[in-house]
Amino acid sequence: MTETTTRAGRREWLGLGLLTLPLFVLAIDVSALFLAAPHIGADLAPSATQWLWILDIYGFMIAGFLVTMGSIGDRIGRRRLLLVGSAAFALASALAAFAQEPVVLIAARAVLGVAGATLMPSTLALIRTMFRDDAQRATAISVWMTTFSVGVALGALFGGALLQLFWWGSVFLAAVPVMLLVLVLGPRLLPESRDPSAGGTDWASVALSVAGIIAVVQGLKELAAEGITAGALLPLGAGAALATVFVRRQRRLAQPLIDLTLFSRRAFSTALALLTAGIFAATAVNFLIPQYLQLVAGHSPLRAGLFTTPLALAAMAGSLTAPWLAARFGTARLIAAGTAVSVAGYLVLSQVGTTGSLGTLLVGACLAVLGMCPMTVLTTHLVVASAPEHKAGSAAALSETSGELGVALGIAVTGSVVTAVYRADIGGRLPADLPAEAAEAASGSITAAHSSVAQLPAELAQGVIRAADEAFTHGLNVVGYLSAAVSAVLIALALIGLREDTARPRTQDADA
Structure with a gap:
């Protein structure tokens, strides 16, 4: 059945602005917690195990519940689920902000994760409902994704400013007024939509x-x-x-819970594969660049955050221009061309050294981010647009889950590669007269190496740090080559796997 295309008006665009607010809060929460960690540790004194739960439980809950919440949104209504999730996120944020015990903070972080899993697919599914015109929907999704990218980039600056002025709980409490605004304006600006044929869960x-x-x-x-x-x-x-x-x-x-027939749609399955693999490759930038800036280049967390500002600008440029460029050159060709730019960026990163390479690092990272943004925007659009409207929540959840798995896989592989290269490389770089205990500590990781030199003579300490920095940078170089190779394969997948009928934006949506 073909649905009549209706162009979005003022209310829909205002609604889009409202939908970006929860996403912005989620993005900031990703990076702000790490800045607050020393303050939380000093105040609550969690054990090592409790620290792991504080840091990890949020991501576990989001990843684990995305598929479930997307399906529940299809059944009970996406706006209703968004409002319930916003209320839960506000309450859990307040609980986290005023936590007096580590176990309370762990519980609050768990609820935040489950609530976050309701917000992400709900907002994307509502965009599918509100923007029926294909070109407008592509623009709306690009704005939605740009908000997240900017939020991640600004999280360190925003969190640093709050911690400079207030106590650590302020990084959580800042979410409360935003979610209250969603609760007040959501019923006025956002339509309700659900799958009328959905049964029980x-x-x-x-x-x-x-x-x-x-x-x-x-x-x-x-x-x-x-x-x-x-x-x-x-x-x-x-x-x-x-x-x-x-x-x-x-x-x-x-x-x-998931309609597996969605995967029989070529555009849907290809877009999910591209999204997962593309985010996997891009994670090398997000995961290693901050470490390089702080450990090798020696910058403070706040200064390192400032140096990543160009990456946020590159993400904005790549995301916001993607729909306009796709309308002129075609989705498959734009994804392929953008990915080629990312390949160039990863190859630039493979040439970064330990000194005098800040410009090289930022140029490579910006190229990688700029080229990858059209892929993330357009594949998300393809996933949402190729699914019937009554399955919008499930499709959005699958898109978000693919992204979460891409990040987790990227961190796992990147971390393993860097660790393997570091350990294989550092042995031949350490000073010959370094005591065995210090050599063993320095061989574990660059962080351990920097921490192990406190009691060493200055010249010997400098030798250890230099060796660790060089070994870590070598690992970064290898990851640059790996990401370039993966991205080169994605160019072929985009050109072969996306059919001609997805090459340019359509004016109508076909709902089976």
């Missing part, structure tokens, strides 16, 4: 989905931290087994 599928995704993310985190160990392989294997059972169950259900 299959809670066994929910349990399989949540457990499977959390197991995979946990395995990837262990892989990044410890390499190929039983602690990484066991959860990865468990996640794969749970995913297999989940898929088989969906095929038997009359009302599945």
